[in-house]
Amino acid sequence: MSALRIDWTRCDGHGLCARLLPEAIGLDEWGFPLIGELDGVDPSAVRTAIASCPRLALRLER
Amino acid sequence: MTTLDLRVDDTPPLFTVAEPRLLANRPTAVPPRDLRWLVDAAAQVRLLGRGGAAFPVATKLAAVRRGARVLVNGSEGEPASWKDRALMRRQPDLVVAGAALVGAALRSRRMVIAVTDALSAAALRGAVRRQGAAIEVQEVEHGFVGGEINALINGLNRRTPTPDGIRVLPHERGLDGRSTYASNVETFAQLALLAALGPDAYAATGTADEPGTSLLTIHGTQSDGVIEVPHGSELRHVLGIPPGPVLLGGYHGTWTAREDLIVDRVRLRREHIGLGAGVVAVLPEDTCPVGEIARVGRWLADQSARQCGPCTFGLPAIAADLERLRAGDVIDAGRLRTRLGQVTGRGACHHPTGAIRFIGSGLTAFDADVRRHLAGRSCGRPTRAVLPLGWSR
Numbered sequence: 001m002s003a004l005r006i007d008w009t010r011c012d013g014h015g016l017c018a019r020l021l022p023e024a025i026g027l028d029e030w031g032f033p034l035i036g037e038l039d040g041v042d043p044s045a046v047r048t049a050i051a052s053c054p055r056l057a058l059r060l061e062r
Numbered sequence: 063m064t065t066l067d068l069r070v071d072d073t074p075p076l077f078t079v080a081e082p083r084l085l086a087n088r089p090t091a092v093p094p095r096d097l098r099w100l101v102d103a104a105a106q107v108r109l110l111g112r113g114g115a116a117f118p119v120a121t122k123l124a125a126v127r128r129g130a131r132v133l134v135n136g137s138e139g140e141p142a143s144w145k146d147r148a149l150m151r152r153q154p155d156l157v158v159a160g161a162a163l164v165g166a167a168l169r170s171r172r173m174v175i176a177v178t179d180a181l182s183a184a185a186l187r188g189a190v191r192r193q194g195a196a197i198e199v200q201e202v203e204h205g206f207v208g209g210e211i212n213a214l215i216n217g218l219n220r221r222t223p224t225p226d227g228i229r230v231l232p233h234e235r236g237l238d239g240r241s242t243y244a245s246n247v248e249t250f251a252q253l254a255l256l257a258a259l260g261p262d263a264y265a266a267t268g269t270a271d272e273p274g275t276s277l278l279t280i281h282g283t284q285s286d287g288v289i290e291v292p293h294g295s296e297l298r299h300v301l302g303i304p305p306g307p308v309l310l311g312g313y314h315g316t317w318t319a320r321e322d323l324i325v326d327r328v329r330l331r332r333e334h335i336g337l338g339a340g341v342v343a344v345l346p347e348d349t350c351p352v353g354e355i356a357r358v359g360r361w362l363a364d365q366s367a368r369q370c371g372p373c374t375f376g377l378p379a380i381a382a383d384l385e386r387l388r389a390g391d392v393i394d395a396g397r398l399r400t401r402l403g404q405v406t407g408r409g410a411c412h413h414p415t416g417a418i419r420f421i422g423s424g425l426t427a428f429d430a431d432v433r434r435h436l437a438g439r440s441c442g443r444p445t446r447a448v449l450p451l452g453w454s455r
Contacts, residue, residue, distance in 0.1 A: 008370030009226070009410045028404045032371040
C-alpha cells in the first residue's frame with residue numbers, strides 16, 4: 001500500500017499534478033493539492049505526475 | 063532617550079499543589095549516572111518529554127549515539143507558557159545539573175542550552191559557573207514555529223530557523239550535523255530529580271501511568287501563574303472550579319467542556335487531549351470567547367513560517383472568518399468548516415494542525431456563543447485578551 005506525499009515546503013501550487021491525476025488529486029481554494037486514494041489508479045500515470053511536478057514536491061511512500 | 067531596563071523580573075508567581083519538587087527550596091545533589099541507569103530509570107518512571115510532544119524520554123535517550131550532542135531547549139516559544147523561564151530563572155542549578163548529567167552519561171562532545179530571554183541566560187550562566195560545567199548558554203531569537211526543535215537546530219547551525227520539508231530527527235542529525243539528544247528544559251530538570259531521588263522515590267508521587275509532577279502555566283483564574291502539580295490531581299481542583307470550557311495544551315491544544323479531567327498525560331491522551339507544554343486556560347464570563355479565539359487565530363496565522371501553502375493562505379483566511387464572526391458580520395459557516403478541514407495535516411511541521419485543533423475545538427466548546435454570533439447577534443462582551451500573545455524577553 002503506497003501513498004502520495006507532498007513536501008509542503010517545496011509545493012508552490014502549480015496544479016500540474018491535479019491536471020495529470022484528477023482521479024487521485026484535487027485542489028483546495030488556494031490551488032494546493034488535496035491527495036485522495038491511489039487504489040485503482042494507473043501506476044504509470046502516478047509516476048508521470050510525480051516526474052512532472054515543476055518543484056519536485058511529490059513522491060510516493062510505501 | 064530613556065534606556066529601558068530589560069532585566070525587570072517579570073516571572074509570574076509560582077505555586078505548588080502538595081509538596082514542591084522541581085520548585086523545592088533546597089539544593090538537589092545530583093549524582094552521576096551512566097546511560098544504562100538513566101534509560102532504565104526513565105523507562106521505570108515512564109518519563110515523558112515536557113516540550114509538548116510527550117515522547118518517552120527512555121526511547122529518545124536510547125536512540126542517540128555515544129558522544130552525541132546535548133541540546134536543552136529553553137526557547138519557550140509559546141507566549142502563554144512561562145514554566146520553562148520560571149524554572150530556568152528560579153532553579154537554574156537543577157536545569158544545568160540535568161544537562162551535565164545527560165552529557166556525562168552520553169560522553170557528549172558539546173552541550174548547549176538555547177534560551178531567548180536575558181534573565182534566564184544570566185541565571186543559567188551563574189549555575190554553569192558554580193558547577194564548573196562545560197555547557198554553552200546561547201541566546202537565540204525566533205517565534206513560535208522557531209520553537210520547533212528542527213527549526214531551533216537549523217538556527218543554531220546558522221541556517222534559516224524554519225522547519226525542514228522532510229523531517230530528520232535530532233537523534234539522527236542535529237547540532238553540527240551530529241546525533242543530538244534534544245529535550246525541553248523541564249525534561250532535563252526531571253532527569254536531574256530522577257538521578258537524585260532514584261526511580262522509587264521519584265514515583266512516590268503521581269499516578270502509576272505517569273509518576274511525578276508537572277509544571278503548568280495557568281491563565282484566566284483568580285491565581286494565575288506557574289504551578290507544580292502531582293500527576294493525578296483533578297484539574298477542577300487545580301483551577302478552582304472553572305466557569306466553562308478549559309484549554310489544555312496551549313495554542314496548539316484543545317478546548318474541552320469536560321469537568322472530570324485529571325492531570326495525567328497518559329489518561330488525557332486516551333481522551334485525545336494533549337497537555338502540550340502545560341498551558342491551561344479558562345475564560346472569565348466577562349470576555350467574548352469568539353473574540354478570544356479570533357485574536358489567537360490571527361496570531362497563529364501571523365506565526366506561520368510561510369513555507370507551506372495551506373498554512374500560508376489557509377490560516378489568514380480562517381482568521382479573517384473568525385474576526386467577522388466576532389463582529390457579528392455574516393460569514394459562510396460551511397466554507398469555514400471546509401477551510402478548517404483542509405488546513406489540518408497539510409504542512410511540514412505541526413503548526414497548521416495544532417492551530418486548527420485550537421480553533422476547531424474552541425468553536426465547538428463555545429458552541430452557544432458561536433451560534434449567537436452566527437445569527438448576527440454579537441454577545442456584547444468585549445474581548446479582554448485573557449489569552450496572552452506578547453511577552454517580554
